[in-house]
Amino acid sequence: MIFKLPELPSAYDALEPHIDAETVEIHHSKHHATYIANLNTALDGQAIADQPIEYILTHLDELPADKRMAVKNNGGGYLNHSLFRQMMSPQGGGEPTGDLAKAISTTFDSFDTFKEQFTAKALATFGSGWTWLCKDKEGKLSLKRTSFQNNPIKDGLTPLLGIDVREHAYYLKHQNRRAEYIADRWNVVNRDRVAEQYKA
Numbered sequence: 001m002i003f004k005l006p007e008l009p010s011a012y013d014a015l016e017p018h019i020d021a022e023t024v025e026i027h028h029s030k031h032h033a034t035y036i037a038n039l040n041t042a043l044d045g046q047a048i049a050d051q052p053i054e055y056i057l058t059h060l061d062e063l064p065a066d067k068r069m070a071v072k073n074n075g076g077g078y079l080n081h082s083l084f085r086q087m088m089s090p091q092g093g094g095e096p097t098g099d100l101a102k103a104i105s106t107t108f109d110s111f112d113t114f115k116e117q118f119t120a121k122a123l124a125t126f127g128s129g130w131t132w133l134c135k136d137k138e139g140k141l142s143l144k145r146t147s148f149q150n151n152p153i154k155d156g157l158t159p160l161l162g163i164d165v166r167e168h169a170y171y172l173k174h175q176n177r178r179a180e181y182i183a184d185r186w187n188v189v190n191r192d193r194v195a196e197q198y199k200a
Protein backbone atom coordinates (compact mmCIF):
# COMPACT_ATOMS: atom_id res chain seq x y z
CA MET A 1 0.00 0.00 0.00
CA ILE A 2 1.14 3.51 -0.75
CA PHE A 3 -0.02 5.85 2.01
CA LYS A 4 -1.59 9.06 0.75
CA LEU A 5 -2.13 12.50 2.23
CA PRO A 6 -5.78 12.63 3.38
CA GLU A 7 -7.89 15.52 2.11
CA LEU A 8 -8.80 17.97 4.85
CA PRO A 9 -12.49 17.88 5.86
CA SER A 10 -12.71 21.67 5.47
CA ALA A 11 -10.80 24.58 3.91
CA TYR A 12 -7.48 25.76 5.30
CA ASP A 13 -9.11 28.87 6.74
CA ALA A 14 -12.12 27.04 8.23
CA LEU A 15 -10.72 27.04 11.76
CA GLU A 16 -10.07 30.80 11.81
CA PRO A 17 -9.78 32.75 14.03
CA HIS A 18 -8.73 30.02 16.48
CA ILE A 19 -6.22 28.20 14.28
CA ASP A 20 -4.89 30.29 11.39
CA ALA A 21 -5.05 29.22 7.74
CA GLU A 22 -1.29 29.42 7.14
CA THR A 23 -0.54 27.07 10.03
CA VAL A 24 -3.19 24.58 8.88
CA GLU A 25 -1.86 24.69 5.31
CA ILE A 26 1.80 24.18 6.27
CA HIS A 27 0.93 21.53 8.85
CA HIS A 28 -1.01 19.60 6.19
CA SER A 29 0.82 20.21 2.91
CA LYS A 30 4.36 20.17 4.33
CA HIS A 31 4.64 18.37 7.68
CA HIS A 32 1.91 15.75 7.22
CA ALA A 33 2.94 15.20 3.59
CA THR A 34 6.60 14.73 4.57
CA TYR A 35 5.76 12.08 7.19
CA ILE A 36 3.87 10.18 4.49
CA ALA A 37 6.64 10.46 1.89
CA ASN A 38 9.22 9.23 4.43
CA LEU A 39 6.89 6.43 5.60
CA ASN A 40 6.43 5.19 2.04
CA THR A 41 10.20 5.26 1.47
CA ALA A 42 10.88 3.31 4.66
CA LEU A 43 8.20 0.71 3.84
CA ASP A 44 9.22 0.24 0.21
CA GLY A 45 9.43 -3.49 -0.56
CA GLN A 46 8.36 -4.60 2.95
CA ALA A 47 5.60 -7.23 3.28
CA ILE A 48 4.03 -5.38 6.21
CA ALA A 49 3.40 -2.35 3.97
CA ASP A 50 0.02 -3.79 2.89
CA GLN A 51 -1.31 -3.63 6.46
CA PRO A 52 -3.21 -0.69 8.00
CA ILE A 53 -1.01 1.86 9.77
CA GLU A 54 -2.38 0.80 13.19
CA TYR A 55 -1.13 -2.74 12.57
CA ILE A 56 2.25 -1.57 11.31
CA LEU A 57 2.87 0.66 14.33
CA THR A 58 2.07 -2.16 16.76
CA HIS A 59 4.14 -4.77 14.86
CA LEU A 60 7.39 -2.92 14.21
CA ASP A 61 9.32 -6.10 15.05
CA GLU A 62 8.15 -7.53 11.71
CA LEU A 63 10.41 -4.97 10.00
CA PRO A 64 14.19 -5.13 9.57
CA ALA A 65 15.86 -3.39 12.53
CA ASP A 66 17.22 -0.54 10.40
CA LYS A 67 13.70 0.42 9.20
CA ARG A 68 11.90 0.45 12.55
CA MET A 69 12.77 3.94 13.75
CA ALA A 70 11.83 5.61 10.45
CA VAL A 71 8.52 3.73 10.31
CA LYS A 72 7.76 4.45 13.97
CA ASN A 73 8.41 8.20 13.64
CA ASN A 74 6.89 8.81 10.22
CA GLY A 75 4.07 6.26 10.55
CA GLY A 76 3.18 7.84 13.88
CA GLY A 77 3.30 11.27 12.26
CA TYR A 78 1.01 10.06 9.48
CA LEU A 79 -1.53 8.51 11.88
CA ASN A 80 -1.47 11.30 14.48
CA HIS A 81 -1.96 14.07 11.95
CA SER A 82 -4.70 12.13 10.12
CA LEU A 83 -6.56 11.84 13.44
CA PHE A 84 -5.73 15.40 14.49
CA ARG A 85 -7.60 17.02 11.63
CA GLN A 86 -10.67 14.80 12.11
CA MET A 87 -10.66 15.84 15.76
CA MET A 88 -11.14 19.51 14.79
CA SER A 89 -14.21 21.14 13.28
CA PRO A 90 -15.30 24.69 12.47
CA GLN A 91 -18.54 23.77 14.28
CA GLY A 92 -16.57 22.48 17.26
CA GLY A 93 -16.13 23.41 20.87
CA GLY A 94 -18.49 23.28 23.80
CA GLU A 95 -19.33 20.43 26.12
CA PRO A 96 -20.12 16.86 25.10
CA THR A 97 -23.51 15.30 25.74
CA GLY A 98 -24.78 11.76 26.28
CA ASP A 99 -22.60 8.80 27.25
CA LEU A 100 -19.31 10.64 26.76
CA ALA A 101 -20.44 13.47 29.04
CA LYS A 102 -21.36 10.90 31.71
CA ALA A 103 -18.03 9.10 31.38
CA ILE A 104 -16.11 12.38 31.65
CA SER A 105 -18.03 13.35 34.80
CA THR A 106 -17.44 9.92 36.33
CA THR A 107 -13.71 9.95 35.57
CA PHE A 108 -12.79 13.59 36.12
CA ASP A 109 -15.68 14.88 38.32
CA SER A 110 -16.70 17.50 35.75
CA PHE A 111 -16.02 18.68 32.21
CA ASP A 112 -14.16 21.71 33.58
CA THR A 113 -11.85 19.54 35.66
CA PHE A 114 -11.20 17.32 32.64
CA LYS A 115 -10.31 20.39 30.57
CA GLU A 116 -8.02 21.72 33.28
CA GLN A 117 -6.19 18.40 33.66
CA PHE A 118 -5.86 17.91 29.89
CA THR A 119 -4.57 21.47 29.46
CA ALA A 120 -2.07 21.10 32.32
CA LYS A 121 -0.69 17.92 30.76
CA ALA A 122 -0.33 19.57 27.34
CA LEU A 123 1.34 22.64 28.85
CA ALA A 124 3.82 20.53 30.79
CA THR A 125 5.07 18.67 27.70
CA PHE A 126 8.75 19.41 27.23
CA GLY A 127 9.56 19.85 23.55
CA SER A 128 7.35 18.04 21.05
CA GLY A 129 4.66 15.50 21.73
CA TRP A 130 0.94 14.89 22.03
CA THR A 131 -1.63 14.89 24.82
CA TRP A 132 -4.56 12.52 24.48
CA LEU A 133 -7.91 11.56 25.94
CA CYS A 134 -8.06 7.78 25.52
CA LYS A 135 -10.34 4.89 26.30
CA ASP A 136 -9.26 1.38 27.16
CA LYS A 137 -10.98 -1.85 26.08
CA GLU A 138 -13.49 -1.56 28.94
CA GLY A 139 -14.34 2.02 27.91
CA LYS A 140 -12.51 3.60 30.86
CA LEU A 141 -11.17 7.09 30.10
CA SER A 142 -7.68 8.36 30.85
CA LEU A 143 -5.29 11.16 29.90
CA LYS A 144 -1.98 10.23 28.29
CA ARG A 145 1.01 12.07 27.01
CA THR A 146 3.23 10.68 24.27
CA SER A 147 6.56 12.02 23.10
CA PHE A 148 7.54 12.66 19.48
CA GLN A 149 4.99 10.93 17.21
CA ASN A 150 4.05 8.03 19.45
CA ASN A 151 0.37 7.12 19.61
CA PRO A 152 -1.52 5.51 22.54
CA ILE A 153 -2.45 2.51 20.36
CA LYS A 154 0.96 1.10 21.32
CA ASP A 155 -0.48 0.66 24.85
CA GLY A 156 -3.74 -0.87 23.58
CA LEU A 157 -5.68 2.39 24.00
CA THR A 158 -8.01 4.17 21.58
CA PRO A 159 -7.25 7.89 21.19
CA LEU A 160 -10.45 9.98 21.29
CA LEU A 161 -8.98 13.47 21.32
CA GLY A 162 -5.40 14.57 20.76
CA ILE A 163 -3.49 17.80 20.65
CA ASP A 164 -0.16 18.34 18.93
CA VAL A 165 2.04 20.64 21.03
CA ARG A 166 4.98 20.69 18.65
CA GLU A 167 5.68 24.34 17.83
CA HIS A 168 4.85 23.86 14.13
CA ALA A 169 1.22 23.40 15.24
CA TYR A 170 0.94 26.94 16.58
CA TYR A 171 4.06 29.07 16.27
CA LEU A 172 3.00 31.28 13.34
CA LYS A 173 -0.02 32.61 15.23
CA HIS A 174 0.71 32.02 18.90
CA GLN A 175 4.53 32.13 18.89
CA ASN A 176 5.70 30.95 22.33
CA ARG A 177 2.23 31.28 23.90
CA ARG A 178 1.34 27.60 24.06
CA ALA A 179 -1.36 28.24 26.67
CA GLU A 180 -3.23 30.52 24.22
CA TYR A 181 -2.94 27.92 21.47
CA ILE A 182 -4.41 25.25 23.75
CA ALA A 183 -7.21 27.60 24.84
CA ASP A 184 -8.01 28.33 21.16
CA ARG A 185 -7.84 24.65 20.31
CA TRP A 186 -10.73 23.87 22.69
CA ASN A 187 -12.96 26.06 20.48
CA VAL A 188 -12.54 23.72 17.51
CA VAL A 189 -12.76 20.31 19.19
CA ASN A 190 -14.95 18.09 17.01
CA ARG A 191 -17.21 16.98 19.85
CA ASP A 192 -19.35 14.71 17.65
CA ARG A 193 -16.37 12.79 16.39
CA VAL A 194 -14.94 12.32 19.90
CA ALA A 195 -18.35 11.02 21.06
CA GLU A 196 -18.56 8.64 18.06
CA GLN A 197 -15.11 7.23 18.79
CA TYR A 198 -16.07 6.76 22.43
CA LYS A 199 -19.10 4.65 21.40
CA ALA A 200 -17.26 2.68 18.68
Ligand code: MN3
Pocket: 027, 031, 081, 164, 166, 168, 169
Ligand atom coordinates in the same frame (compact mmCIF):
# COMPACT_ATOMS: atom_id res chain seq x y z
MN1 MN3 B 1 2.35 18.31 13.94
